[in-house]
Amino acid sequence: MSKFKFIDLFAGIGGMRIAFETAGGECVFSSEIDKYARRTYSANFNEDPFGDITGISPKAIPDHDVLLAGFPCQPFSLAGVSKNNSLGKEHGFKHATQGTMFHEIVRILEEKSPRAFLLENVKNLKSHDRGNTFQIILDTLQDPEGLNYDVCHRVIDSAGVVPQHRERTYICGFKEHNAAFEFPDILPVNGKITLKEHILDEEPDPKYTLSTKLWQYLQEYKRKHQERGNGFGYGMVDPNDPGAVTRTLSARYYKDGSEILIDTGADTPRRLTPRECARLMGYPDHFHIPVSDTQAYKQFGNSVVVPVVRQIAEAVEAVISASD
Template identity: 35%
Template sequence: MEKFKTVDLCAGIGGIRRGFELTGKTENVLSAENDKYACKTYEHLYNENPMHDITTDEFKELMNETDYDILLAGFPCQAFSAVGKREGFKDATRGTIFFYLAEMIEETRPKAFLLENVEGLLTHDKGNTFEVILDTLINQLDYRIVGVQENLMGDGFYFERSDLLRNAKDFGVPQNRPRVYLVGFDNQRYGEKIKKLKFRQLPKKRSRKPIYNDLNDVLVMGEDKSFYLAQGYVDTLKEHKSKQGAKGNGFGYVVVNAEGIKHPISNALLATGGSGKERNLVYDPQEGIAGLVVKNKKTPLNDEGIRMMTPDEWAKLQGFLGYAFVENGEETFSFPDDVSNTQRYKQLGNSVAIPVIEEIAIKLVDSLEKLESE
């Protein structure tokens, strides 16, 4: 059977695309990303520049001209209008990225899609946002969503949050990263055939042995001094944690491999602000680090051996390094040399855990093969 053609929208550095490519049954025919730094990394990995703005008429025309089967998108979470169902998605979602994705789905009718988003999408705007999304995809665009049950009367749908959430830690990488995954199949194209599919729920875990047993398999000890925290920064983090603790909050820095943790895992890697780093600090003591004066750090290095994770360690936790780009035993993943560490953290924090995508992709592609062969 010919490979299924994918389009990779809101592409970032191509994590969703790569998860599908690992099935060996897809090829990507169009990509879109508007962050110039992410585009640089994407081009470095895939030899194509995805710089497109999906909100433009030009891209809409390009999509209409593209022959493809599966739409992929890790779209941003935005507030929608409260008018919701009564006015239809074009009124409820106008101006959001989801609006443009929904329009493309309406006009190009992909056989299937995968949409990915943060866990907070489920509760965003008191649940209104997610209700509008599901109403749009199910009732207005006529797609069957894996994990969502339609009422027998045909007048609504229901779901359990747990049916649409999957966590990277269950898929072979030691990272606590719950995300929402929406897989849809075209009712208009396949009709009753969809009801025969065994793909009724998202895979709950990796189907093969874990890639890493725990965080100890990911971390590289004895890292460069530039990754160690200044003493003043550590003191500030401790003070902040103490103040939050006094208020009954659990916020604050975390040393993820602190002594006594038998099987450490990381917290979610985040693209925004410092919290993705501060909640993923590493205990990595080595001789000669404490008290060192390092350029651009306001105070000497801390005396507790605390450092940030490196971009390479983040890349392992997302499945990029050491897994998804290993070809014939050779590692082929890298960043362009001129992409800064700041950008590397951002791009990885914005990306997906590829092993989760891969498991979903295996199920999705297998289902499409069955639908197409009947």
């Protein structure tokens, strides 16, 4: 059987690509605007992604079976929806998305009409702008007079496969209505992944240990917020606890590392190394990290958890194969 083809939009460093290649797919086009992310992508896939997606005609994008996109969350113009519906112009939902990155996805779906798509976003996409953003996305994708995809969605926590709480919204759609697709229950494939055995370096560089000054500041910061009844503060994990699960790794981890600190048993904890962040996101150890620590933290903090997407990719591939 020939490989199914996919495109990788807002590709970041290629986490979704790894997952879909593992499921038997072939990437025929990629796009990423950040120059540092492109450097990492190129180092791992020997391919330089196209830059600004707004600068390419959908006609120039190769035909593909599946569109992948981890797009940024942006508000839509609801006024534009009602106004354009009342004026009888092109579908109001489509008009409302103009000027956003989601609109770029819509442009390509309209022109190329792939058999399926998988979109990824933050958990809060569902509540963004009081739920209006998510509703417009669904309406646009499902519009029977427009894109007309059969769409399903789920918030998935990666803690089932890596020791990190990371909830993300996944939206999957198929041109074939009533396709036998269900989001898989995300489960570990090769046994439980623990921090100590699978994520942490045995001898991390001492430079990742917090300074006494920063550690004192973080403790004071947490104490002040706790007094006010807030939940802010650092997140310490014990590497010797086989059930330890970290907080969500964010793109701002490079600032002070406070959301995930490793208890060293000494006076001060340490932050994760970039390689440990890669493992926490499910990247293999042969994945190249050709950028500075600051950029690496941003890149992994913005990425998907690869084994989560891989299990979704396998379910998507099964539907595509069944309809061939």
